[in-house]
Amino acid sequence: MEYSIALLRGDGIGPEIVDSAVLVLEKIAAKYGHKFTFTPYLIGGCAIDETGVPLPEETVKGCLESDSVLLGAVGGPKWDGLPGSSRPEKALLGIREALGLYTNLRPARLYPALKSASPLKDDIIGRGFDIMIVRELTGGIYFGERGFREGRYGREAFDTEAYSLTEIERIGRAAFETAMKRRKRLYSVDKANVLETSRLWRSTMHGLAEEYPEVTLTDMFVDNAAMQLIRDPSQFDVIVTSNMFGDILSDEASQVTGSIGMLPSASLGSTKRGMYEPIHGSAPDIAGTGKADPIAAILSAAMMLRYSFSLETEAQAIEAAVDRVLEAGFRTADLMGADDGVPLTCTEMTNKIIEVIL
Ligand code: IPM
Ligand code: MG
Numbered sequence: 001m002e003y004s005i006a007l008l009r010g011d012g013i014g015p016e017i018v019d020s021a022v023l024v025l026e027k028i029a030a031k032y033g034h035k036f037t038f039t040p041y042l043i044g045g046c047a048i049d050e051t052g053v054p055l056p057e058e059t060v061k062g063c064l065e066s067d068s069v070l071l072g073a074v075g076g077p078k079w080d081g082l083p084g085s086s087r088p089e090k091a092l093l094g095i096r097e098a099l100g101l102y103t104n105l106r107p108a109r110l111y112p113a114l115k116s117a118s119p120l121k122d123d124i125i126g127r128g129f130d131i132m133i134v135r136e137l138t139g140g141i142y143f144g145e146r147g148f149r150e151g152r153y154g155r156e157a158f159d160t161e162a163y164s165l166t167e168i169e170r171i172g173r174a175a176f177e178t179a180m181k182r183r184k185r186l187y188s189v190d191k192a193n194v195l196e197t198s199r200l201w202r203s204t205m206h207g208l209a210e211e212y213p214e215v216t217l218t219d220m221f222v223d224n225a226a227m228q229l230i231r232d233p234s235q236f237d238v239i240v241t242s243n244m245f246g247d248i249l250s251d252e253a254s255q256v257t258g259s260i261g262m263l264p265s266a267s268l269g270s271t272k273r274g275m276y277e278p279i280h281g282s283a284p285d286i287a288g289t290g291k292a293d294p295i296a297a298i299l300s301a302a303m304m305l306r307y308s309f310s311l312e313t314e315a316q317a318i319e320a321a322v323d324r325v326l327e328a329g330f331r332t333a334d335l336m337g338a339d340d341g342v343p344l345t346c347t348e349m350t351n352k353i354i355e356v357i358l
Contacts, residue, residue, distance in 0.1 A: 002035040003309055006066035008059065008095070008275075011045040011088060012282025013292035013346075014072025020294035020350040021070060021301040027354045028305070028314050039066065043095065044074025044088035044282075054091035060098045068308040069099070069275040070301060073282035097138050100269035102167065103174040104135040104246065105303070106279060108253035108263060110233075113326040117258030117335055120230065127234035131253055132182065134175040134238060135246025137267055139167045140197070142243045163197045163242070168204040174268070175240035176212040184215045185237035189225045189245055201242065222249070229253055254279055261293030261334040264300035266307050274308045276300040286333075290345035293332040295322055298353060321357045325349070 007022070009015040022038055029036050041059040048054050054074070063069045074088040084090065109130040110118065118125050144160035151158075172188075179186040188205040190198035202219055209217040220228070222245045228235065229249065233256050241249060254260040263279040278296030286292055299322060306315035330352050333343040344352065 001309070002037070003067045004037045004039065004065075005304070006059075006063045006069045007038050007040045008043040008063075008069060008071040009040060009046075010043050010072040010074040010282060011076045012073055012284040012287040014044075014074065014282055016287070016290075016292050016346050017278065017294045017297035018070060018072040020346060021297040023350055024298050024318060024354055024357070025301050025305075027357050028317065031317075031357065032311075032314050034311070034314075043071070043091050045076050045079045047091065048079060048082075048086070048088065054086060054088045055094040055098075059091075060095065063095065063099060063273075063275070066273070068273055068304050069095075070297075070304060071095075071275055071277035072297065073278065073280065075282050076284040076287075078284075093142060095275065096267060097143070099267075099273065099275060100138070100271075101267035101275055102136060102138045103171060103268045104133075104137040105178070105266040105268065105307075106133040106135060106246070106250040106253070106263065107131070107265075108133065108233075108250070108257050110257055111262070111323070111326055113323075113329075114258045114262075114335060118256060119258075120233075120256060124232060124234075127232070129233035129236065129256075131233060131236045132178055132238045133246055133250045133253060134171065134178055134240040135250060136163075136167065136171040136241070136243050137246075138243075139163055140243035161195065161197050161242075161244070163200060165200065165204060168201050169208065170270075171240065172205050172208045175238055176208055176215055179215045179238040180212065183237040185218070186215050187218050187220050187225070187236055187239045189220050189222050189239055189241035189249065191222050191245075192219070193221060197242070205240070225249060226252060229256060250279060259293065259334050260296075261332065262295045262299070264296050264298075264303050266300070266303040268307060272308050274304065276304040276308075290347065291333045291343070292346045293334045294346050294350050295332075295353075298322065298350070317357055318353075321353045324356045325352045 192198040302318035305311040
């Protein structure tokens, strides 16, 4: 089969890790007889430098014409001084919205080979964990009305959280469907003791639960969820939550695995076209040094094969190769302690993974 992939390399380590993922996809193409065509487009700081805007129209058009999108990371200190509406991060929100990608899947699982990298105690980590965070991605406070106004104490800034029934239902359905394919336990995380949007969220989730009698639905307040993720991550299966809560909890969950450099994500909408990107940022401090960990981008490519192209065998071939390389003891700098010897560079790690794709 032939598939077109838009590459949004972005800033910082984005280009190096996307290039790693492309090499892995090329190996898969050769091995399984597929054809992937890659077309690069600008996004983020590099787009600001070249075109004056973080998300050029050509980029949105290119993505809409592709079968799928692979993104590196955006942003860096060079553009930090810009106003909110023209920052590189705005492009990320813009492309998510333009492509209608309201479901963000963020898996966080413990790699047995990396147990020692987790900050949790052995007795907790010994239970292992495998969590799928389903984050709402195109609504809530990220997209609500914002601005400045005169308030009780003078000039104030405001951001608003709004969720429609439709938005909650569609992310809820995506979460229940995800739970059905896993251990059938769904945790809906909200702040229903305070927020009106959370109360609508909660009642909507319970309404949907009637359509999925096999799934056990548990409500959890977000502050408690943040605590439970550290106390005992093994209790979770699928977590569904709002844009903002999902942003925060997914960083927490990733750190519990031992390295944010390893976690991929998939952003999906109502078509097969998705956008796949690492959870980590652009890490401008290590860009170009070879220290970047390509695994999150490579696993994001595997998610693309699974969710956009329905190539499950090929997706598993990549995931198994990553497992094998880690089991064999190969590590990039982010996964090593100061005395652990010489880490692999981004390129070396990529080559190791490609070598063991069976
Ligand atoms: C993420 C990031 C983005 C977000 C930023 C860079 C806008 O933190 O993808 O988690 O908050 O969604
Ligand atoms: Mg984040």
